[in-house]
Amino acid sequence: MIRSLRGRLFLGLTAIIILTGATGGLLVYRWAFREAAELQDSVLIQLASLAQNGSFSSGRPLLGVEEDTDVWLIELGATPRGPADDRQLFGLKDGLQVVMRKGQPIRLLLRTRPDGSRFAVAQPTAVRDDTAREMAFRTLLPISALIPCLMLVTAIVVAHSLRPMVRLAGNLDARRADDLTPLPQAGTPSELHPFIHSINGLLVRVGLLVDQQRRFVADAAHELRTPITALSLQAENLGSVDLPEEARGRVAALKQGMQRTKHLLEQLLALARYEAAPAERGEMPLIALDSAVKQVVADLLPQALDRGIDLGFQLVEPHMVRGEPVMLATMVRNLLDNALRLTPRAGRIDIGIYRQDEAAILQIEDTGPGIASPDLERIFEPFFRGSSPEGDGSGLGLSIVKRVVEGLAGEIALENITGSDRSGLRVTVRLPLAADRPNEVSGAA
Template identity: 65%
Template structure:
């Protein structure tokens, strides 16, 4: 069963064209065949008229009166009884057109009588007549047969052009970001698609309202929870000078760790809500030196790397400018470094790279951790995904925030497991458009 609308239209119109062409071809062949037979009868009548008027004379049998049509002129012998059986049957017929047999072959014959009373016959083999008629009929049908493929090609082109607006709408939807809920254009669209586009626009508006409500809820909830969590953190800090038993001190440490993790979650939720608040105008965004931002963030992360005995530094750094807020770019580098530090073991290594490749700015962070399993590497940019080996106080939002910032800046991000020279780890590659202006 054909599910494609284009396929259904083409199959239906193809069937109509073929059936119409077949019926028209059969009718044209039959009509042309009969017309050719009538024309050959007219040739016999014209030759008979010439013979009857005396303009054309011959002996007993004059062959080649019309060589192309193989027409014979036969005179009746003076003694009809001396003729063979075939001629006896021929001369027994009345004047006019008739069918007869001569020498075992069917013929079409026209018998006539001259003014002096002698009889004659103009004959032609039926096989020759049929061959000539068939050839003329075939030549008549040939243009119809040649026209059918042309009609099929034109039909395919018309269907493709007619469905092109639907393809453009599909391409528009496929090329959008996940948070782009702008309405589809209705202007330059066929009127038949207007109800369909109106329904999609209505759905996009409803989804946008739901997403806005969700963003506001997340931002409000995170903001409201910051005050009590901060108060709990201060109370836990106030318990440090108090002389507590070992068991109580352990429970206090677990409480403070939980508070820090909750505070980190709230900060990440607020950052996520800020990134989802709206799309910036690329023309109004400032030009920022990506290499300078990366150097500052790496310098901030060095103390933590030293505490973990991790070798953190640049493997390659080049001046390159991009459009975007410095805070947003710093959040990208910081979250990537936090993720790398969390999974890199003691004595490991983290290499950062910032360079330009044509019109693309490259930011690469590669660690020497265990990497990500092939089943999970496609999900690491999903919110709250921590995988089967969660480490530290992470909540699974850092890489999701990075991807949303990169998408807003018109870039792309990808993560692959690296295995070079016996070294394992995760390599995250961020690509951003290079700005033509200087930072």
Template identity: 65%
Template structure:
């Protein structure tokens, strides 16, 4: 049995319409059939009246009355004579009768003239039934044409009645994951109000739970920053000390763990901050300058790994957003590219306009993302099936949430059409024009040195 409410309503209405149409059609057919039989009896009576009054002679053609009716007139005379069937007709009283004649059923009207002579007006029953059936079927044609129209109207009514529910589902599908605003009750059927009220209550509870979770994460990360910073300083103070080789190796591992924990706390704070919403007012952000500054910050780290970091193309372009939010988004993408690119690899950056969109594209020569991890790569704390370095699985989740807030899209795809292979991250955001578009001219890789 189908679980679709629309299908169930349509099937139910279709069954009711067809049942009502069949029952109504049967009664209409019987009524029209009976009326047609009575009309033919009236025709026989009218012909009999004309013959009885002498207005029409029995030897005149009756084809003009109704050629398809096949009405015949038989003179029976003053007394019974002729064939046995004519003598049998004479034995009946005046009026309408059904008799057998020449092996066929016949409807007959007997009349007696004032002079005592009698006559019979006859019509085959089969002919009468054919005429009545034809008239009754023609009566059913409007009903037969009405049923498809009623089915179409029923489908439109069902679709229109369920349209508010479909629109409500569409609005929910288009919402961001963090949008917990209540659903509106306006312009919705009253039958849906309890359902919408229940959803709004659920959204309110989810919002409260998410706020509590964000506050807990932010408070915990903030409280842990102080002891982690103290541990980091204490570890740095041990560098000048004369330590055995084994102790210095353990000190290096301790420093790496502290750096990893510190990075985790910073990412947790960033995640909590961006889930709570923008901290500053949206302004015009020069995207090209922001990316340049962030690339310059990462040049020393890239140089230590022997990574060729630079621009393929950079154009002056601006977007609207919170500067810190935009910087965090680009920084995380660049940091991932540099971290996962092997020694001696390459990271190419492009910042350019494409139609009404500002595009930031970062390509690296790292291992890429396994095909089975692509769908989950933006989930918090998901590090994939082959994690490397000291990633914690929050960077791309933060990037994805920032891109959503900026009303853009981000696409990660493995590069397989070149050697070496790698990963391409493409962010598309609504672009704005600078106040002075001639402020800077586009720079290509030939105009901007690598690793700067």
């Protein structure tokens, strides 16, 4: 069963063309065959008129007539004589008729001269039929050539007619997941308007549902932050209390859990703030990417030193990009947090900032275990921590990074570093370069 609308239209129209062409060809063939037969009869009549004066010799092909037509003049005389076949012909009436002569059917025209003598102009029906068929087939050639041309034109027309639907599908496929703007109806066929209207209605309902979920997440994270902070303070206060060793271990686990919950709430709030009202890229301020990254590195350097991790720059070039300072700093911090969490002690994290074509590149390489290949496709999904999660990550960091990069019209790619002497993860962020206008330059918050 063909599920393609294009295939159904093409096959349906092709079947109509072939059926119509076959029916028309059959009718044209029969008409051309009859016309060819009548034309050959008119030739016999004209030759008979010329034979009235007796200038043609009996029993021989007529002069001036092509030999392959096999037309003969038969003199029957004034009285029946000669072979039995000729005597039989003498008894027939004047006119066109088909008779048997010498064991084969012939088409002949009998005539009587004023002096009473009779003659016949004859032609074998097999020759006549061959000539008629040849002429009829020649008539069919234009139709036979027209059918493939019509099929090609049909395919082009069907493809052109469905092109607005293909463009509409391409428009939807090219959109970001959070782009819920209505589909335009201008320039689309009227048959698609009900479909577009339904899709736009669905987009509105989905937008309302997404907004409700965002508000719920933001409100829940905001409401939970106060009690979590209070619990964290209470847990910190327990550190000064003289407790048994077993209780101190439980308090340490409680602090770690509270810290992880607090980090999760901060990530949820950051995501909610960014999705609530993402700014247009052209309205964003200019930011020195190198300065923003240096500030985040300075904040995280004590944490790296505590773990003996060599955190530093391999290459730093000054480049300007457009973006919200808070979200850009959040993106860099999440990437470095992820690298610090996965890099073992005495490891290394190298940062590079440079230009490639018309993009500013931020590249971060660590010496951790990398990401399992099956997880690379899903690593940007919210709350996905991979098949072998390590540390106290929430699974939101890379998801926030992905959304920030997309909001800045950039791209991000992750790849594992494999080699005989090292392993790790390489993160490459491409951001469009912006013109350097000092009066608009902002630092990272």
